[in-house]
Amino acid sequence: MxxxxxxxxxxxxxxxxxxxxxxxxxxxxxxxxxxxxxxxxxxxxxxxxxxxxxxxxxxxxxxxxxxDPVSATFNGDNRFDDQLTMTIxxxxxxxxxxxxxxxxxxxxxxxxxxxxxxxxxxxxxxxxxxxxxxxLENFKDNLLPINHMDSIPVTLANLAGGQSSQPLQTVAQYDIFLRRIAQLPAWIDQAMLNMKEGIGQGIVLPRALVVSAIPQFQKLVTATAESHPYYQPISNMPSSFSAADKARLTKAYAATISDKVIPSLRKLDQFMETDYLAASRSSSGWGALPDGERWYKAWVKYQTTTSLQPEDIHAIGLREVARIQAEFAKLGPQLGYSGDPAGLPGWMAEQAKYKPFTSDAEILDTYKALNTKIKAKLPSLFNVIPKIPLDIRPEPEISRDTASDHYAPPAADGSRPGVFWAVINDPKQYATTEMTTLFLHEGQPGHHFHLALMQEMDVPKFRKFGGNNAFTEGWALYAETLGREMGLFEDPNAYVGHLTDELLRASRLVVDTGLHAKGWTREQTIQYLRATLGYNEADARNATERYMAWPGQALGYKIGSLKIMELRQRATAALGAKFKLSQFNDAILSDGTLPLALLEVKMDKWIAEQQKL
Structure with a gap:
């Protein structure tokens, strides 16, 4: 050919x-x-x-x-909803x-x-x-099939709730999901084989990540099928089902869960608590694994879509941290704070007046009101608005302990809206400070504008559902900055929340490269996050362990947003009075997700075309 x-x-x-x-x-x-x-x-x-x-x-x-049928489900492709991903x-x-x-x-x-x-x-x-x-072909990520951030057993628990990507509204869909969970024992057997091979090759998780994952699997080993998360479809069965279907499905779910699923999950839990925990490593970063230095550099390139080296990214992170802390020095006195600028986020976290909530519903209502306010301002910043709506929902209870607030894209057929998932553990400790910038990032015009508009484009499906982290998270972080144009950061509390989130993304450049390329320990990273972000020990630990589990993933946010801001500054300087922010924003999103190098070529061409008008 x-x-x-x-x-x-x-x-x-x-x-x-x-x-x-x-x-x-x-x-x-x-x-x-x-x-x-x-x-x-x-x-x-x-x-x-x-x-x-x-x-x-x-x-x-x-x-x-x-x-990868599970990813297909999350993409709204329901042809393989009865199958599990077995690429391990x-x-x-x-x-x-x-x-x-x-x-x-x-x-x-x-x-x-x-x-x-x-x-x-x-x-x-x-x-x-x-x-x-x-x-990434030659690196053995299949020997690390489970961590506390990502595992098939927990994913199935979330799907079982019926509020995520797998539809559970008809008898046929109930049968389909039952066939999917029935395949979990085969996945667990393969995962355990892989982890045993990993033990032999020294490719294992750090001990801290094993300790964090074990409680998740303990929750999945229930005394009865009826108390298991996978039984949720039966507990929430539609009244429209016939009596015969209700009886058949109830019996089938109970038998599959009690006879196949729970014994397999118990075996996995016992393996994790004994053999795997004993074989886990004391080191924290990817660089400690066999061929880890080259492996991490491959992750960096994959996650940032650039040729930047870990050392370059570490230096960028330190510069950004210093710049943002200089902004804190100006903002602190407006909020009644006169201490070290680096201590402002920690001080804000202690202020009771910024924690007014007593229930999950109050928090969700606040997000809904914020969404209404933002929607009124979006037409001044965009000419193209997604047709698909955005919904606001609380994170399912099983994953609240380890999840972060996040966005789920809409189904391709329009049957499911885009969803902003709010993680609410204790409403009384939920602060208003970062709600605005968080919603701009995870809701709109962040992930929702990017990913919902992708569903409306006449492009191949791999573009609609694929993509790269640097553009996806880079755009969402850039979208946070648009709060200035909307007037949302005139409130000093909301603006310090924005700067705090920006500082978090800058700190990630420092700690991710520190952990995986510079030999930082988990404890050293926790201390850096506490000192820089004002985190308590638990928040710093959770963040650190996320970066340990997902090498390089946290780099895309700041690297991507810095590139978009660089392109905006370039366009502003080149076009002068011709520059219109709404047209720039539309142009960034017009082809969907691009590697940063392709985005730069595209936007330079766009600037040249605008100059001729």
């Missing part, structure tokens, strides 16, 4: 060259006809190349959805790698120069995504 494509491209160049020579000597009427013929041939080649690309993109998405199994992992290599080979055979704008963007994104995945 590759040789045939090269031959076609060579023949096309000869054809164009010959046509040019004929045009030079042809009569005017003949030349006009020839120009039309050449233009028609060019359009035909563009259409053909586009068809090839979109067929490949569709193939890639469908095959990847089969290999060697045979399935090999199929995944083979898919990446096949797509890379077929992509190279498509003439990029013959594509229209949308298809060119799809080509470049697919090329980046495949190569990024292959760059």
């Amino acid at each position: 590759k040789q045939g494509t090269k031959s076609h491209a060579f023949s096309l160049r000869l054809s164009v060259l010959g046509s040019a020579l004929i045009l030079a000597f042809a009569a005017p009427s003949e030349a006009g006809n020839l120009k039309q013929t050449i233009a028609a041939n060019t359009r035909a080649d563009t259409v053909q190349a586009g068809k090839q690309l979109n067929a490949l993109a569709d193939y890639y998405y469908k095959q990847h959805a089969r290999l 199994a060697p045979k399935i992992r090999a199929k995944e790698v083979a898919l990446y290599r096949e797509v890379a080979r077929r992509l190279k055979a498509i003439p990029r120069q013959g594509l229209n704008h949308t298809d060119t963007v799809s080509y470049d994104i697919l090329d980046y995504e495949i190569n990024a995945a292959l760059a």
Whole structure:
């Protein structure tokens, strides 16, 4: 195929060259006809190349959805809701790698120069995504299938609530979910095999992460099926179900959970509490693993979509921390604080007047009121507004201890809105200080504008549901800054919340690289976060252990937002009076998620086009 494509491209160049020579000597009427013929041939080649690309993109998405059905569920693709992701199994992992290599080979055979704008963007994104995945191929992340931030057993518990991505409204959907949880024992067996292999190779979790994960699995080992989180569908069964269906489903769920699921989860819990805990490591960072230094650098490149090295990112983080703390020095006196600027976040956390809530409902109502206020201001900052609504919901109880407030994108078919999940553990300790900036990030115009608009674009599905962390989180962090234009930060309490969250993202550059590249310990990182962010010990510990579990993930926020701000400053300087913030914001989002290098090329072209207007 590759040789045939090269031959076609060579023949096309000869054809164009010959046509040019004929045009030079042809009569005017003949030349006009020839120009039309050449233009028609060019359009035909563009259409053909586009068809090839979109067929490949569709193939890639469908095959990847089969290999990762749980992610497909979260994407609103419900074809595989009765299956579990088994890419931790060697045979399935090999199929995944083979898919990446096949797509890379077929992509190279498509003439990029013959594509229209949308298809060119799809080509470049697919090329980046495949190569990024292959760059991680040789690292054995499958030997670390479980951590306290991410595991299939806990994911299933969240899905069982019926408020997440798996629909549980019909009898057929109940049967589908039952078949999914029935496959959990096979996943657990494979996960344990992998972890045992990891023990033999020295690829194991730090002890602190094992200790944090164990309580989650203990909660999943219940005395009865009826008290198990996976039994929630039966507890919440629609009254519209027939008596026969209710009886059948109740019996089937109880039998599957008591006979298959609980014994398997008990075996996993015992393994984690004994063998795995005993084999866990005392070190904290990825760099302590075999080939860990190179492994972490691969994660950094994957998560930031840049060539920045850990040392570069560490230095950027330190500079940003110093800059933001200088802002605290100006803001503190307005709030009645006169101490060390670095102590302002901690002081704010102790002020009772910023903790007015007594119930979950009060907090959710405050977010809903904030959403209404923001919606009224968005048209001045964007010309393109998502059609899909945003809902506000409390985080399910089982994951509240370890979850952070987050956003879930809407279903592709519009059956489920975008959702802002608020994590409320103790309403009386929930402060108003960071609510505004948090909602701008996780709600709108942060993740909701980016990901909901993606659902409305006529682009391949891998673009709608794929992406990279640097753009996704970079945009959301940039969206927080738009609170200034909305007038939301005129309240000093809300503004210090914004700066505190920005300081958090800057601190992440320091501690993530510190942990994984500079040999920082868990305790050293906890102390840095307490001193820099004013965190109590529990918050600093939870944050530290997140970074330990997800190397490099925390880097994308600040690196991405700094790039977008750099592009905005570049556009402002180049366009002067022609610069319109709403047009800039629309342009950033107009192609969906891009690697930062492609985003920069795109926006430089946009600036040049705006200058000509």
